[in-house]
Amino acid sequence: MTEREEGACDAVVVHGIKLAALQPLVVDEERAQVEAERFRALGDPTRLRILSALSLAELCVCDLSGLLGITQTATSQHLKILRTFGMVRYRKQGRMAIYRLTDPSLAAPLARLRTAPRGRDLADERRSI
Amino acid sequence: MTEREEGACDAVVVHGIKLAALQPLVVDEERAQVEAERFRALGDPTRLRILSALSLAELCVCDLSGLLGITQTATSQHLKILRTFGMVRYRKQGRMAIYRLTDPSLAAPLARLRTAPRGRDLADERRSI
DNA sequence: TCGATCCCTGCGCACATGCGCATATACTGC
DNA sequence: GCAGTATATGCGCATGTGCGCAGGGATCGA
Numbered sequence: 001m002t003e004r005e006e007g008a009c010d011a012v013v014v015h016g017i018k019l020a021a022l023q024p025l026v027v028d029e030e031r032a033q034v035e036a037e038r039f040r041a042l043g044d045p046t047r048l049r050i051l052s053a054l055s056l057a058e059l060c061v062c063d064l065s066g067l068l069g070i071t072q073t074a075t076s077q078h079l080k081i082l083r084t085f086g087m088v089r090y091r092k093q094g095r096m097a098i099y100r101l102t103d104p105s106l107a108a109p110l111a112r113l114r115t116a117p118r119g120r121d122l123a124d125e126r127r128s129i
Numbered sequence: 130m131t132e133r134e135e136g137a138c139d140a141v142v143v144h145g146i147k148l149a150a151l152q153p154l155v156v157d158e159e160r161a162q163v164e165a166e167r168f169r170a171l172g173d174p175t176r177l178r179i180l181s182a183l184s185l186a187e188l189c190v191c192d193l194s195g196l197l198g199i200t201q202t203a204t205s206q207h208l209k210i211l212r213t214f215g216m217v218r219y220r221k222q223g224r225m226a227i228y229r230l231t232d233p234s235l236a237a238p239l240a241r242l243r244t245a246p247r248g249r250d251l252a253d254e255r256r257s258i
Numbered sequence: 259t260c261g262a263t264c265c266c267t268g269c270g271c272a273c274a275t276g277c278g279c280a281t282a283t284a285c286t287g288c
Numbered sequence: 289g290c291a292g293t294a295t296a297t298g299c300g301c302a303t304g305t306g307c308g309c310a311g312g313g314a315t316c317g318a
Contacts, residue, residue: 009189009191009192009225009263009264019192019195019196022182022185022186022196023196025185025243026178026181026182026185026196026197027177027178027181027239027242027243028243029174029178031242031243032174032175032177032178032181032242033174035174035177035242036171036172036173036174036176036177037172039168039169039171039172039177040168040169040172040173040275041172042165042168042172043165043166043168043169043171043172044165044169044275044276045158045161045162045164045165046161046276047165048156048161048164048165048168049155049156049158049161052155052156052161053151053155056151056154056155057151060138060294060295061294061295061296062138062293062294062295063138063148066148067148067151067152067155068155070277071277071278072294072295072296073277073278073279073295073296073297074276074277074278075295076295076296076297077276077277077296077297078276079295079296080296080297092284092285092295094284094285094286094294095284095285095286095293095294095295096138096285096293096294096295097294097295097296110156111154113156113160113161113164114154114155114156114157114160138293138294169305173305173306175306189264189265190264190265190266191263191264191265199307200307200308201264201265201266202265202266202267202307202308202309203306203307203308204265205265205266205267206266206267206306206307207306208266209266209267221265221314221315223264223314223315223316224263224264224265224314224315224316225263225264225265225315226264226265226266
């Protein structure tokens with residue numbers, strides 16, 4: 001993987017553990033890729049606001065774009081991404097698409113997003129990956 | 130915010146709630162921006178692997194780059210981002226910079242990253258934002 | 259003091275992302 | 289069928305991101 005000599009910076013052993021022994025314990029690239037994509041799906045303010053809105057009620061695309069003050073196109077494209085990662089689902093009702101959160105239990109943490117007192121810094125969001 | 134007529138797609142009222150009443154309940158743009166940036170910081174596979182490695186032991190930049198098979202430059206730049214969001218800290222020891230997780234309690238969820246059985250889909254990562 | 263090591267940063271390039279525009283599709287009511 | 293509404297999608301542009309390269313500062317050993 002790397003040609004770095006095992007003795008560079010003279011730290012082959014850390015806390016009594018050989019560095020080489022750590023290698024297999026680190027999340028592998030493929031897995032990291034998958035997880036990172038999921039985080040990135042949440043890494044857009046508009047998408048967070050869409051999820052926030054859907055935590056309040058089922059909404060059609062038109063309602064969402066009106067509520068958030070963004071174009072229908074942008075709304076639809078963000079919803080496609082959220083769909084891809086299974087974060088929202090929708091049902092067709094006539095010509096409308098009614099969207100909802102896949103997991104309703106997300107409503108609570110999303111609600112807390114509005115008022116959360118900047119908790120223990122970054123501690124939380126990864127609590128239970 | 131938007132000039133959409135309040136009656137577009139004939140859904141002024143959803144579940145007995147006026148759409149307009151939902152507006153103040155949605156996460157505001159500024160807050161969403163801040164939260165989204167934090168998620169984006171986690172939205173890179175290399176950064177997730179850095180956090181994963183640091184969940185195993187304190188490591189210097191050199192060790193990290195060797196362990197993950199990436200250049201020292203890339204390592205340093207990712208660490209800067211993680212520092213910006215308070216996810217890691219470091220102390221200087223001679224000419225080395227020894228990095229560690231800001232919150233050691235993240236080690237557990239990071240360890241689970243390696244083997245987690247693709248849980249209830251996306252439910253978890255936002256459990257306690 | 260001098261070279262080597264460890265780390266950081268400015269710059270530039272390749273690539274990804276968000277979004278607007280135009281357009282396509284699907285459904286509704288006349 | 290036809291016009292109007294609700295949504296989805298291809299394309300192009302402006303901007304953001306990851307990373308290599310080059311170079312600079314700090315520390316250590318000789």
